Amino acid sequence: MKKIFLLVGLVSAILANASAFLFSNPFENYDGYEAWLHYTPVQNQELLEDYKQAFLRISLPEEDATIKVLKAEIERALPLLLGENPVFTHDDTDRVGIRFALKKDLSTASTASLTQELGGEGFTIYKVGAQWMVVAESSKGLLYGMFHWIKSLRLEQPLSNMDITSTPKVQYRMTNHWDNLNRRVERGYAGLSIWEWETLPEYSHPRYADYARLLASLGLNSVILNNVNADPRILNNEFLNKIRTIAQALHPYGIDVFLSINYQSPMRIGGLETADPLDAQVEEWWAQKATQIYDLIPNFGGFLVKADSEGQPGPFAYGRDHAVGANVLARAVKPFGGVVIWRAFVYSPEQEDRFREAFDEFVPLDGKFESNVILQTKNGPIDFQPREPFSPLFGAMENTNTMLELQITQEYFGFSNHLAYQGTLFEEVLRADTYAKGTGSTVADVITAKVFDYEFTGMAGVLNIGTDRNWTRHPFVQSSWYAFGALAWNPYRNSQEIAEEWVRLTFGQEQQLVATITHMMMISREAGVNYRMPLGLTHLYAQGHHYGPAPWTADLPRPDWTAVYYHKADKNGIGFDRTSTGSNAIEQYNEPLKSQFATPEETPEELLLWFHHLPWNYTMKSGKTLWDELVLHYYKGVDQVQEMQVLWNELEGRVDDERFQQVRALLAIQHKDAKRWRDSCVLYFQSFSQLPLPDGLETPEHDLEYYKSLEKTLFIPDVWYGN
Numbered sequence: 038m039k040k041i042f043l044l045v046g047l048v049s050a051i052l053a054n055a056s057a058f059l060f061s062n063p064f065e066n067y068d069g070y071e072a073w074l075h076y077t078p079v080q081n082q083e084l085l086e087d088y089k090q091a092f093l094r095i096s097l098p099e100e101d102a103t104i105k106v107l108k109a110e111i112e113r114a115l116p117l118l119l120g121e122n123p124v125f126t127h128d129d130t131d132r133v134g135i136r137f138a139l140k141k142d143l144s145t146a147s148t149a150s151l152t153q154e155l156g157g158e159g160f161t162i163y164k165v166g167a168q169w170m171v172v173a174e175s176s177k178g179l180l181y182g183m184f185h186w187i188k189s190l191r192l193e194q195p196l197s198n199m200d201i202t203s204t205p206k207v208q209y210r211m212t213n214h215w216d217n218l219n220r221r222v223e224r225g226y227a228g229l230s231i232w233e234w235e236t237l238p239e240y241s242h243p244r245y246a247d248y249a250r251l252l253a254s255l256g257l258n259s260v261i262l263n264n265v266n267a268d269p270r271i272l273n274n275e276f277l278n279k280i281r282t283i284a285q286a287l288h289p290y291g292i293d294v295f296l297s298i299n300y301q302s303p304m305r306i307g308g309l310e311t312a313d314p315l316d317a318q319v320e321e322w323w324a325q326k327a328t329q330i331y332d333l334i335p336n337f338g339g340f341l342v343k344a345d346s347e348g349q350p351g352p353f354a355y356g357r358d359h360a361v362g363a364n365v366l367a368r369a370v371k372p373f374g375g376v377v378i379w380r381a382f383v384y385s386p387e388q389e390d391r392f393r394e395a396f397d398e399f400v401p402l403d404g405k406f407e408s409n410v411i412l413q414t415k416n417g418p419i420d421f422q423p424r425e426p427f428s429p430l431f432g433a434m435e436n437t438n439t440m441l442e443l444q445i446t447q448e449y450f451g452f453s454n455h456l457a458y459q460g461t462l463f464e465e466v467l468r469a470d471t472y473a474k475g476t477g478s479t480v481a482d483v484i485t486a487k488v489f490d491y492e493f494t495g496m497a498g499v500l501n502i503g504t505d506r507n508w509t510r511h512p513f514v515q516s517s518w519y520a521f522g523a524l525a526w527n528p529y530r531n532s533q534e535i536a537e538e539w540v541r542l543t544f545g546q547e548q549q550l551v552a553t554i555t556h557m558m559m560i561s562r563e564a565g566v567n568y569r570m571p572l573g574l575t576h577l578y579a580q581g582h583h584y585g586p587a588p589w590t591a592d593l594p595r596p597d598w599t600a601v602y603y604h605k606a607d608k609n610g611i612g613f614d615r616t617s618t619g620s621n622a623i624e625q626y627n628e629p630l631k632s633q634f635a636t637p638e639e640t641p642e643e644l645l646l647w648f649h650h651l652p653w654n655y656t657m658k659s660g661k662t663l664w665d666e667l668v669l670h671y672y673k674g675v676d677q678v679q680e681m682q683v684l685w686n687e688l689e690g691r692v693d694d695e696r697f698q699q700v701r702a703l704l705a706i707q708h709k710d711a712k713r714w715r716d717s718c719v720l721y722f723q724s725f726s727q728l729p730l731p732d733g734l735e736t737p738e739h740d741l742e743y744y745k746s747l748e749k750t751l752f753i754p755d756v757w758y759g760n
């Protein structure tokens with residue numbers, strides 16, 4: 038009897054183990070730190086054999102710092118993917134396996150088939166005889182090629198699909214940190230700044246290199262370390278030494294370091310009496326500062342400047358314009374190949390329409406900037422709202438390098454509490470046609486210098502990651518980071534395909550799982566628009582933190598910080614008239630957009646209230662009134678969050694438990710917040726429209742006064758303002 042029990046016990050133990058092996062989720066130990074680089078075994082056995090045959094013998098070029106990290110990555114990846122260690126060799130006589138080579142080291146015969154220019158950062162992967170080749174002009178290109186190759190293995194691509202030639206279409210592919218020196222992160226929702234200023238320069242936290250690894254895997258090549266609301270101390274000797282340590286950690290991954298500077302630095306840390314860009318001493322101070330920086334940090338990229346905006350100092354104090362202001366800095370870094378990135382995000386309380394300002398300010402300066410100045414323009418004319426029309430500056434600066442600034446951190450998308458994949462937003466702006474040179478001059482075309490002959494191109498993503506183990510707190514914020522990287526390399530990619538790729542790398546390959554999560558991501562941004570500010574409403578946020586709703590905000594020191602400034606609701610209607618009867622901001626667009634936006638019928642409905650003030654009973658394309666459509670959109674937003682909840686719940690047991698529980702809880706918060714947004718806005722606007730809700734909708738649980746009171750009572754940690 039005893040024996041039988043033992044036997045049964047043994048058999049069930051074996052079965053349990055076998056099933057654990059067969060069914061264990063390779064993402065069980067996933068904690069988010071490695072993001073999309075969490076390597077798990079290749080599942081398809083046939084492919085696994087192909088890969089082992091093809092790739093376990095690896096030949097590398099002469100080692101430099103970048104080839105060293107390339108090699109380390111392969112050593113880490115292949116045992117996890119293929120279950121075997123690769124063999125490295127410099128001796129390539131048998132011409133098998135995979136060979137990473139610099140183009141210059143190959144004979145002309147073996148590179149004859151490479152007709153496309155690879156540039157400094159591109160790569161190509163192809164097969165000659167029994168050998169796979171990864172070829173680039175630089176170690177950095179090889180690094181990108183290696184990450185691409187590993188990604189192909191992880192996505193379980195057949196060998197026949199592995200040939201590719203890829204070159205980045207944008208030159209400066211950068212993340213911008215809004216990190217303060219006290220390690221608070223402006224609009225950062227995932228802990229403290231990752232830059233540990235207090236232990237630098239002596240200690241190089243391993244996180245710096247780990248971060249660089251993630252960036253390089255996406256092909257990103259530049260990082261702005263500190264907040265655009267810049268502390269002048271960033272340029273003093275003490276900090277420059279600290280920055281050198283960071284720069285050294287990032288360098289092997291092909292990442293250059295940039296700094297945001299305070300325009301008054303010559304006074305605040307230099308002891309001068311002025312920061313006037315036309316003062317000879319100021320010019321000299323910047324020139325010397327640049328020399329000092331490049332001495333310490335040869336891979337320094339340049340300066341980022343927020344000037345004369347939101348209280349930051351700038352050239353206006355001396356009666357100089359933005360071009361004169363930028364040029365003194367540009368001259369200082371030019372001898373070292375550096376650039377100055379000057380932000381177009383400017384607006385003043387005096388103007389009638391904040392929408393107009395960047396354009397009105399910068400278009401007259403077109404052509405007046407030094408050749409190494411790049412104008413950094415946010416995607417929309419206001420400020421990273423859930424939906425904006427594209428900034429008209431993108432079709433207007435023929436003679437000034439203009440780059441795109443996007444926000445990855447979710448300042449306006451529910452912080453790290455809400456799920457909002459922004460790949461769709463990024464794609465929307467990149468595909469928008471500016472008509473700068475007729476049809477087919479999209480924002481993507483402009484920022485890749487296809488429309489105007491720009492010398493420098495760039496794309497920046499404000500990525501306020503922090504010390505949270507998974508960098509972003511909400512696991513899905515990583516997906517917007519991933520999408521940003523993918524689009525910075527190739528702004529013509531499709532956001533759905535990118536989403537799917539991210540899911541497969543981050544959750545696994547199971548088809549239904551991939552389809553479900555991708556679908557959630559694809560509806561998430563529109564959900565966020567719907568429950569906050571549909572049909573072209575904008576900036577209805579509570580002032581300061583920008584988390585919850587406060588469409589009633591009317592009384593602030595600056596009118597352009599209130600919500601009523603943006604929606605202009607009254608008993609007659611709602612929306613901002615930007616046609617000729619209003620601010621006429623539409624004149625900043627090229628034809629045919631100008632004419633399209635001039636009439637409500639031709640304006641896309643999702644942007645309607647950006648351009649028109651319309652009566653509550655205005656008839657929409659659906660035949661319903663504006664009021665009914667508005668309310669229905671608010672309700673739809675909440676329904677979409679509910680849909681995401683239902684879909685996510687179906688994944689229980691198929692997603693690792695930790696992420697499953699976390700996202701489930703976050704979606705519950707999002708649902709609660711979405712309802713609050715909906716009910717606050719609907720009740721508030723109803724106080725003007727005086728119209729009933731469309732039939733069949735549940736009525737809000739509370740009255741408007743209650744929702745107004747939440748603005749004052751609900752807790753928002755002040756660390757999330759960041760300053």
Ligand code: GCW
Pocket residue numbers: 215223224265266343347382420421448
């Ligand atoms: O979106 C606004 C933010 C500010 C930010 C500013 C900017 C860094 O609310 O926190 O400041 O934009 O982009 O400069």
